[in-house]
Amino acid sequence: MSSPGTLDRLPIIDIAPFLNSIPGDADIRLSTAAAIHSACLEYGFFYLNIEAFVDSSVPEELAQLGRQFFSLPQEEKDNLSLKNQDFARGYARLKENVTNGKADNHEGLDFYKPVDNPDKTKPVWGENQWPRIPGFRGKYEQWVEKMKALGLIVMEAMSIGLGMTRDEWQDLRSQVDDSFWVMRVIGYPPLPNDHDGFSCGAHKDYGCLTFLYADPTPSALQVFLRRPGATNTDDSGLPAEQGQEEGIWINADPIPGCVVCNIGEMWEIWTDGLYRSTLHRVVHRGSNYRVSVPFFFEPNFDALVKPLNAVLRMRNKDDPEYKSQKVPVVYGDFLIGKVGNNFAVDSKGRY
Ligand SMILES: O=C(O)CCC(=O)C(=O)O
Numbered sequence: 001m002s003s004p005g006t007l008d009r010l011p012i013i014d015i016a017p018f019l020n021s022i023p024g025d026a027d028i029r030l031s032t033a034a035a036i037h038s039a040c041l042e043y044g045f046f047y048l049n050i051e052a053f054v055d056s057s058v059p060e061e062l063a064q065l066g067r068q069f070f071s072l073p074q075e076e077k078d079n080l081s082l083k084n085q086d087f088a089r090g091y092a093r094l095k096e097n098v099t100n101g102k103a104d105n106h107e108g109l110d111f112y113k114p115v116d117n118p119d120k121t122k123p124v125w126g127e128n129q130w131p132r133i134p135g136f137r138g139k140y141e142q143w144v145e146k147m148k149a150l151g152l153i154v155m156e157a158m159s160i161g162l163g164m165t166r167d168e169w170q171d172l173r174s175q176v177d178d179s180f181w182v183m184r185v186i187g188y189p190p191l192p193n194d195h196d197g198f199s200c201g202a203h204k205d206y207g208c209l210t211f212l213y214a215d216p217t218p219s220a221l222q223v224f225l226r227r228p229g230a231t232n233t234d235d236s237g238l239p240a241e242q243g244q245e246e247g248i249w250i251n252a253d254p255i256p257g258c259v260v261c262n263i264g265e266m267w268e269i270w271t272d273g274l275y276r277s278t279l280h281r282v283v284h285r286g287s288n289y290r291v292s293v294p295f296f297f298e299p300n301f302d303a304l305v306k307p308l309n310a311v312l313r314m315r316n317k318d319d320p321e322y323k324s325q326k327v328p329v330v331y332g333d334f335l336i337g338k339v340g341n342n343f344a345v346d347s348k349g350r351y
Pocket residue numbers: 184186200205212214220221280282292293294350351
């Protein structure tokens with residue numbers, strides 16, 4: 001047996017076989033789907049190699065544009081404050097975001113899917129605020145289109161991994177085909193030693209799939225792996241509701257050509273708890289200014305998310321008495337409940 005941590009690296013999965021429909025690749029697609037299924041069961045996280053889908057210079061440029069924005073004078077950044085809008089779309093200052101009751105040592109700029117008839121007095125229903133940096137909006141909007149397409153591709157692969165029928169997949173697809181996505185760029189100055197909190201506190205993402213591009217800064221993003229019996233559990237940063245769960249934090253350093261992909265809480269509901277959304281946090285003690293660009297591929301705003309028949313079928317095979325355990329939610333309602341929390345004294349979720 002190895003000591004905890006030494007063998008723990010997230011799996012790397014290449015999405016290339018799902019970018020074509022060559023019949024000869026059907027077997028490879030099946031093994032890719034199986035690899036995603038295992039990664040979701042075991043880690044809730046994996047590296048997704050997207051080299052065949054997009055040139056790596058594209059997200060690099062996004063991070064660079066983000067860096068340019070964060071280097072503007074504070075008052076120019078504040079012109080895009082999320083307070084101007086719906087408290088979700090726009091710029092949040094350093095330490096404005098709170099996770100588990102502690103200020104996060106990051107600043108960020110959030111964009112959401114544009115809505116018909118925006119109304120900034122309604123939660124998440126305002127308008128995006130774009131920096132006036134040449135190329136910024138166009139490049140980010142192109143990335144949104146790419147990531148929405150990637151979201152549907154990965155979702156289809158997951159439906160295969162879960163043994164869903166084509167009709168079941170079409171049904172699931174209809175819940176995510178108008179994704180209420182979130183696009184975010186985050187800037188992390190080095191974490192001061194005396195900061196009471198983290199660069200970004202431990203949290204689960206609460207939607208569907210996150211695709212994270214981060215600049216090459218090592219030892220920043222950490223993922224919590226449940227390991228009953230682990231002796232080096234560091235529970236200092238765990239949310240209260242997580243209790244004293246035993247496990248280890250591993251680094252998820254960037255790998256060229258890959259995004260880090262993780263599943264959000266909607267997948268816990270769809271799989272009735274078979275997949276679990278995994279805690280992660282950022283502890284950036286390096287000396288540089290780190291930039292990350294997460295894209296959150298989410299269900300449609302009005303999607304009713306409930307345990308999937310394919311999962312219940314699987315469970316009933318082992319236990320004919322098995323009854324679904326998760327309570328269905330409408331994604332938009334769930335989202336509003338979470339977003340409202342972020343700037344409160346103690347927030348349970350975050351974006
Ligand atoms: O910056 C990172 O590496 C992770 C950010 C994150 O987890 C989030 O915004 O939900």
